[in-house]
Amino acid sequence: MERCARTIAPKQNISFRKIVVTGGLGFIGSKVFKRVARMANVAETVILDRVSYAADFRRLAPVGDAGDLPVIRGDIRSPIDVAAALHDCDAVIHLAAETHVPRSFTAPELFFDVNVTGTEVLLNAALDAGVKHFIHISTDEVYGPALDEVRETAPLRPTTPYATSKAMAEEAVMMAAQSGLRSTILRPTNAVGTGQNPEKLFPRFVMQALKGQRLTIEGTGAQERSFLPAGDLAAAIGLLLNTQDEQPLEIFNISGEEDLSVLEVARRVSDVTGVSTGLHFIPDRETNDLAYRIDDSRLRSLGYRQKSSVDQELRAICRDMRSRVRRFADEDRF
DSSP states (O other): OHHHHSOOOBOSOOOBSOEEEETTTSHHHHHHHHHHHTOTTBSOEEEEEOOOTTOOGGGGTTSOOGGGSOEEEOOTTOHHHHHHHTTTOSEEEEOOOOOOHHHHHHOHHHHHIIIIIHHHHHHHHHHHHTOSEEEEEOOGGGGOOEEEEEOTTSOOOOOSHHHHHHHHHHHHHHHHHHTTOOEEEEEEOEEEOTTOOTTSHHHHHHHHHHTTOOEEEETTSOOEEEEEEHHHHHHHHHHHHTBOOSOSEEEEEEOOSEEEEHHHHHHHHHHHHTOOOOEEEEOOOSOOOSOEEEOOHHHHTTTOOOOSOHHHHHHHHHHHHHHHHHHTTTSSOO
16 A cells, blocks of 8 residues: 555666567557667567457558568467567566457457466566566556546456456466566556557547448447547556666556547547448447546656547547548458
8 A cells, every 4th residue: 555655756777678568569569669669778679479460560660661570479378489589588568468348258268368378478487587577558447347536556346358357467467576576567548549450449430430330339328438549658658667666566557638438439530520420329238337437646646647639649540541441442441
């Protein structure tokens, strides 16, 4: 309890021989990789990614051509792949995960295998390799439904297979910290931005609007989420990477500055696209918590500030989607 009340000061004299970003070809991971790769105190940044459906080498442009990128194709569940990637590694930023909540209800075994077993394999290898700092990206959903803002000391009450798998992964990180691996757990809200998989809410709504389709809403649409620009999430991770502390385990929330209902997101998509196609309501998923409200004052005490906004990200998503529609107008790819 007392640990979470302390203020930690970032230090500028930390240097890294090598940092491994798991899931670095993903939506968030690619932004984190590009940010870390530009840091003057990092000699080498490497991606470990199994190149699933959610991976895309184009997210790393203009870092380099695919053949020039420091990407190790490997699975975090494989001790051999992980040991090879973590050789001479000083820090791990762990983003590789199964993340799409609706799919977690139909394939829970996959979510537990990747998110829990994969994290355990990484942690064991990190301990063996003498990694100095392990940053684990979790989710605000581990708290379960929260109508009042919760802090990092709140109990975890996950309600979906996805959130449960992430909570179990956190437990593994906490155990590794007790074994001597300096660890940081970051619990972000929903990230948004360009390059996100169309299965996610913002790109799905924009794509449906541009195709003249009604926007599909699960349940009533009253569910509320905090949306965090992915670039700001990457900046927060960079800040934590350069923060030094004697504690073996630190936990931080990170929230977006706006909480929006799904209905409000639909309205903003219609405003930005200039297209009003109407709404299509479908039965809600098995569990769909009303809200996750978190207090991220602890991270802000380190100097973190959100720089982008939901509307800025939505306009960028719309521009990106429009260019793709024009590019593939003659192909049945949209």
